[in-house]
Amino acid sequence: MSSSNSCTQCKSKSLVRDDVTGHLVCETCGLLQEFDSFEAHFGGISGPQGTFVRVGTSGTGTLFNYKEKKVYEAQKFIDDIVYKLGLSGSKSNDVKSMVATITDGEYGQGHWFTIFVGACAYVVMRKDNKSLPMAEVSSVIGSDEFELGRMVYRVVEFQNLKRTEDYPEFDIISSFERWLRNSRSFAGVGEDEKERMRKQGIFLIQCMVKWSLTTGRRPLPVIVAVLVFVGELNQVKVKIEDIAKEVHAKVYTSKARYRELLNALVKVAQALPWGKDVTVKNIMKNAPFVIQYMEKKSMSNPGGKEKRDLESLRLDLEDMVSECLTKGFDNGTDLVCREDYSRYFKVDFDEKSALVSGGDMENFMLSPECLSMVYAKVSSEVGNGIFANEGNEVYSREICDFDFRVCTEWWTGESELSKKLLLKQILEKDVGLEALPPSFVAGCKVYEKRREKISAAKQRIDRIMLPLIAGSDDNRSISCVDDLQPRKKRKGAKVDVISWEDLIIETLLLHQVKEEEIEKGHYNTLMDLYVFNSGIVPKITG
Structure with a gap:
């Protein structure tokens, strides 16, 4: 059949x-x-049984237990994420314990559980004061960083981690040390040089903390900026795009932090005799002198009660410049730059003389003005492209092109800023620059710009409503049509155009809004409150 x-x-x-x-x-x-x-089956439970399926066996075996299978797969998934994040076995157990505690041992499945495990891993590392950036976790679990941040907030609220001891702030120093140690861009650098770069990076990061360049900012772009700077400072070829990709930071933001670091160092360099010639373009050539100045400044006594000798506080210009300008370099031709130009920088030092807190310049035999004049003279001679010695032999400037950083050991690493310090200790140090937060400075500029717009709007209102009085004040009477029409632009002159912001400010001033409220810039709220919902009904006459 x-x-x-x-x-x-x-x-x-x-x-x-x-x-x-x-x-x-x-x-x-x-x-x-x-x-x-x-x-x-017929006849209930006592009826005949089938060949392959028996009564009461379905769902009782280990392979068919749904809860045990879900727990097993969840723990296996946690181990996989922890392994990708590079955490140790003890941290893996902490993550499992936190997940089990929050979910009451039920665990879970799906996309939300992936984000939840990543958030628990981040919180565990943060509680242990270890560096694990949220951007790195989001890249591993394949989730959005903001979505992960919301889950981290919920985990912190559930764990009731309100105290700083239980949930420390992100450790930017440890994160910098980690990326300097593990980055592929520094794979060929020796251990001694890495240790030198580590101290320099810690020094610069804590200086950026003092200058408020890290206030309210993401820490990873700051780390990228410092890594690139110390790499270039030690002749290591690095690219900001490559390091930003490794650190999981935005390239544009990293470049912005790098420019801010360079601008801050340029401001510090203004205290040097040749500071007016230091710009963002040549700051890398002057960085050893600037950092040495900052290091000496941080090691000085800020109170000025104890005296330190001049030899321990000055920039050691005599030894540094003398060795640079008297040392010959062999570029395939005769040795060049033979004249001892260090005589321009000679400082007569009296062993008994001393400076108070490193700031009293009167003990110098050579005044800052004289030193600047000497520097200008030497730079003008260098600009002419010639060096002459006593035998009237002329040497070209192009032949004498060398790096001043190889002439002296400018970095000592003896400053306390080369070690991890508390915020209070960092703020007490003097590194040659006291800076306000960039966001505060930008806000002050915006407020000042709005004040100028308010003042200009009041003048336009006065010229229209009180033309005689306004004309006697500024000796001119401009009509409303002239104000609203853009004026013809002359060559090299600005175009006086009234923008939408100027019209809104005029409207608010006509509705008697206080200038202090207009300066805050909440135009939509003020327009809804004073203009559209003012409750003033126009009187209609027929």
């Missing part, structure tokens, strides 16, 4: 039923077809 079904092995249709057993058998390959002898 054939059947319409096909064989499970050879797909043949020639199936016949055995008369003895009642099973289907393939005539082509002789395979016994399974699951064909199922018998329905």
Whole structure:
């Protein structure tokens, strides 16, 4: 007896039923077809049983237990994420414990559980004061950083981590050390040089903290900026795009932090005798002198009560410049730059003389003005492209092109800023620059700009409403049409155009809004409050 079904092995249709057993058998390959002898149950639990399915066995085995299977897969998933994040075994157990505590041992599945595990891993590392950037976690779990941040906030609220001891702030110093140690861009750098770069990076990061360049900012772009700077400072070829990709930071933001660091160092360099010649373009050539000045400044006594000798506080110009200008360099030709130009920088030092807090310049035998004049003279001679020695031999400027950083060991690393300090200790140090937060400075500029717009709007209103009085004040009377029409632009002159912001300010002033409220810039709220919902109904006369 054939059947319409096909064989499970050879797909043949020639199936016949055995008369003895009642099973289907393939005539082509002789395979016994399974699951064909199922018998329905009749008569309740005590009825006849089927061949393959028995009463009371479904769902009781280990392989068919849904909860145990879900817990097993969840723990396996946690181990996979922890391994990708590079955490240790103890941290993996902490993450599992936190997940089990928050979910009451139920765990979970789906995209939300992936974000939840990443948030728990971030909180565990943060509690241990270890560096694990949120951007790195989001890249591992494949989630949006803001979505992960919301989950982290919920985990912190559930754990009731309100105290700083329980949930410390992000450690930017440890994160910098980690990326300097693991970055591929610094793979070929020796351990001694890495240690030198580590101290320099810590010094610069804590200076940026003092200058408020990290206030309210993401820490990863700051780390990228410092890594690039110390790399260039130590002649290591690095690219900001490559390091930003490794650190999971935005390239544009990293470049902005790098420019801010350079601008801050340029401001510090203004205290040097040649500070007016230091710009963002040549700050890298002057960086050793600037950092040495900052290091000496941070090691000085800010109170000025103790005296320090001049030799420990000055920039050591005599030794540094003398070695640079008297040392000959062999570029395939004769040795050049043989004249000892260090005589311009000679400072007569009296061992008994001393400076108070490193700031009293009167003990110098050479005044800052004289030193600046000497520097200008030497730079003008260098600009002419010649060096002459006593034998009237002329040497080209192009031949004498060398790096001043190789002439002296300018970095000592003895400052306390080369070690991790508390915020209070950092703010007490003097590094030659006291700066306000950039956001505060930008806000002050915006407020000043709005004040100018308010003043200009009041003058335009006075010229229209009181033309005689306004004309006597500024000796000119301009009509409303002239104000609203853009004036013809002359070559090299600005175009006086009234923008939408000027018109809004005029409208608010006409509705007697206080200038202090207009300065805040909440135009939409003020327009809704004073103009559109003022409750003033115009009187209609017929």
